[in-house]
Amino acid sequence: MTRLDQSVRAETELRLAGYRLHLSAPTGALLERVTSVLVPACEVMNLAVEPDWSVWIGEDPRPGGSEETAADRPELVLPRGGPRLTVLDNQGGRLRVSGRYRPDWATAVIEVDACARRTQLVLPAGDTRAVRWCDWLAKVFFASRLLQAGWRMLHASAVAIDGRALLFLAGQRGGKSTLAHRACTELGAAFLADDLVLLGPDGTVVGWPTRVCLPVDLPVPRAVGTLLDGVVDGQVRRRLRLTPAEHRTALGVTYSPPLPLGMVVVIARTDAPQAPAVRAVPLDRDALASAAAEALDVPAQRLFTSDLLGLTGGPRTSGSADADDVARELSEVPGALLRVGDPTMVPTAPVWDALIGLVPGVAVGT
Structure with a gap:
């Protein structure tokens, strides 16, 4: 492995569902950036004698980072704007990979010693964007293991109310993020997830770190984040994208x-004539089964967090969970089907009034 300067290093350890990841970096600021993304989904722990895996982060002082490339070798391009990876060497339990997190970014080098349960990440010095590599490796470490252990990844938003997780299920741009935001600002809920959650075999909900x-x-506020334009039902929808x-x-x-x-709240469109902006009804089996199946259909997200090359020693891939099993689990808690007549009214419609009596804890001011 490339020899890193170990004279002054910051260290921390993250834990999630019993798995422990040790992180070491040349500066505390770099580790703070990683923990700002992964905590509180993960806990910050005292350093363990034997963590499950270690990631050591260093910097390449050369302008533009490493020049190691392998133009004649295939490139693995992960979905959702993820890293582009090329295997440089793989012998004797040691793996060496070069990669660009974005096509126009400088090259980073990842070296893996499977016997030592350690990954070494060499980043371009001074490139503030390169910290995304650290976030991604940590997510791969945890997600690959949790999904293999029976956790399920769901396309959902979630908040915490009275010590319990409230899930919002809907199709793409169906109002999940809007209701999660409103629950935080209007009900005093704590935020769990904007786009993805992990649901454990014991019913634990982890808000998976993504941009909002x-x-x-x-x-x-419009002074931060990135403004995005999209088209839904033939209408331009503008959204603000924020980092955690x-x-x-x-x-x-x-x-x-x-x-x-x-x-659980399932959000669904209704085409009934003269339907109110929102109306809540008890959540029936068919609606829940359909919503669960749609929420589980996240192949790109699962692939993005799979350890395809063994960079963190995790399982390579995991299959989708059974929708019927997830629906049965979700049916064991109070739920409602929120019928939406006009999606443009979701930011202001009397949602909580509609849900009172079906979903505990949604009364404003309680």
Whole structure:
């Protein structure tokens, strides 16, 4: 492995569902950036004698980072704008990979010693964007192991109310993020997830760290984040994309650690003529089964967090969970089907009034 300067290093250890990852970096600021993304989904722990895996982070002082490339070798390009990886060497339990997190970014080098249960990540010096590699490796370490251990990844938003997780299930741009944001600002809920959750075999809900996308119809600051335009049902929808740190700082949102599943709201469009903006009804088996199947359909997200090359010693891939099993688990907690007549009204419609009596803890001011 490339020899890193070990004279002054910052260290921390993260734990999630019993798995422990040791992180070491040349500066505490770099580790703080990683923990700002992964905590409180993960806990910061005292250093263990034998963590499950270690990631050592160093810097390449050369301008532009490493020049190691292998133009004649295949490149693994991960989905959702993920890293582009090329295997340089793989012998005797040691793996050497070069990669670019984005096509126009400088090259980083990843070296893996499987016997020592250690990954060494060499980043371009002074490139503030390169910390994304650290976030990604930590997510791969935890997600690959949890999914192999029976956890399920769901396309859902979630908040914490009265010590329990409230899940919002809907199709793409169906109002999940909007209701999670409103629950935080109007009900005093803590934030768990904008786009992805992990649901454990024991019903524990982990808010998976992702960027947050909020409709500009909501009262959110415009001085931070990135403005995005999209088209839904033939209409332009503008959203503000925020990093977890921007989300916490700009909006003053409190994040929640993992919690037991407590409630489920499925959001669905209704084409009934003269339907109210929102109307809540008891959540029936068919609606829940359909929502669970759609929420589990996240092949790109699962692939993005799979350890395909063994960079953190985790399982390479995991299959999708059974939708019927997930639906049965979700049916064991209070739930509601929220019928939406006009999606543009979700940011202001009397959602909580509609859900009272079906979902505990949603009364404003309680």
